């Protein structure tokens with residue numbers, strides 16, 4: 001149990017403490033990196049946070065977390081973004097840890113939670129399959145009971161950082177009866193189990209950040225099942241709203257627009273009314289985004305649950321980010337196709353990385369089309 005109740009601090013005092021710690025301890029060379037950080041780069045920072053008792057801001061104190069309430073959590077995220085702190089492979093902390101706390105047995109909690117905190121267990125998410133993404137409930141990877149075990153066969157794809165992970169949480173089909181959502185179960189699988197193969201996939205930016213994971217007669221013990229058999233859909237759905245709030249933060253597009261503005265000034269583009277027109281439109285888009293984000297943050301701070309309308313935020317944030325990175329490539333002219341950090345008369349900017357990294361933003365975490373369907377159904381009350 002963490003001895004400190006951070007929620008008892010004033011917001012200003014908490015912010016000052018977090019800010020000072022990041023500024024003092026976070027490695028300078030990893031600030032604002034534009035790709036997913038590898039475990040080899042992040043493990044020292046993980047240990048620093050772990051030793052400080054800060055590796056799991058969202059976990060309750062009795063499980064070794066900071067136990068931050070919603071308002072303090074928002075401050076934590078703002079400071080992460082302000083200092084450009086990269087995301088470690090944190091699915092264990094943000095996703096599966098809270099799931100194990102809510103649905104896991106006491107034995108599962110004792111086995112998995114401490115090692116997830118310490119970084120001994122690094123987790124990846126095994127949900128999507130080659131023919132089950134937006135329509136996740138169509139997944140076909142099967143777990144068939146065999147005595148005290150299940151035998152798993154199938155494949156998962158787009159598994160972020162599987163090659164840096166020790167464990168995967170998997171949705172697998174355990175029944176073909178009734179509605180397809182009702183035949184899915186949730187398992188915790190050690191990636192060293194015989195029969196598992198991990199194949200990295202290279203993305204358009206040339207980095208290997210996600211993988212395909214193959215399961216070939218993989219025997220997993222019954223005690224790796226979380227929640228009831230065939231209740232995996234409910235288990236997996238428990239955390240989706242907050243993910244959409246994080247993805248919808250305006251910081252990333254704001255950072256991209258600031259870089260664009262600096263390069264544009266050096267190129268004299270603010271004398272061009274055509275450019276000024278487009279730049280202003282994007283700046284106003286970000287003002288809209290910031291105020292929309294602020295509205296949802298206030299809702300979380302008041303302790304109110306996020307509803308389906310939070311989908312608006314992700315659509316707008318990712319769309320704006322893509323439009324900014326497109327204009328950046330355009331104004332960089334022939335240099336817009338050169339990878340890496342470039343020097344524009346004293347202003348350093350990487351043009352292509354944000355362009356590439358903004359592309360999948362309208363796909364992961366639920367695509368923009370799916371978010372629009374959600375809005376149409378729940379907000380506009382159109383027939384589903």
Ligand SMILES: Cc1cc2nc3c(=O)[nH]c(=O)nc-3n(C[C@H](O)[C@H](O)[C@H](O)COP(=O)(O)OP(=O)(O)OC[C@H]3O[C@@H](n4cnc5c(N)ncnc54)[C@H](O)[C@@H]3O)c2cc1C
Nearest residue numbers: 125126127128132133134135158159160360363364367369
């Ligand atoms: C960078 C990145 C990281 C990822 N990491 C992970 C991970 O760690 N673990 C994991 O399990 N998955 C991961 N994913 C997968 C992600 O969840 C899926 O890509 C996403 O759910 C979309 O599924 P799909 O790729 O199969 O596309 P599809 O579902 O086949 O969609 C294709 C197109 O059709 C549209 N579409 C589909 N259904 C509808 C509909 N009903 N109405 C309107 N339009 C529709 C979609 O919007 C999209 O434009 C990752 C994806 C990306 C890009």
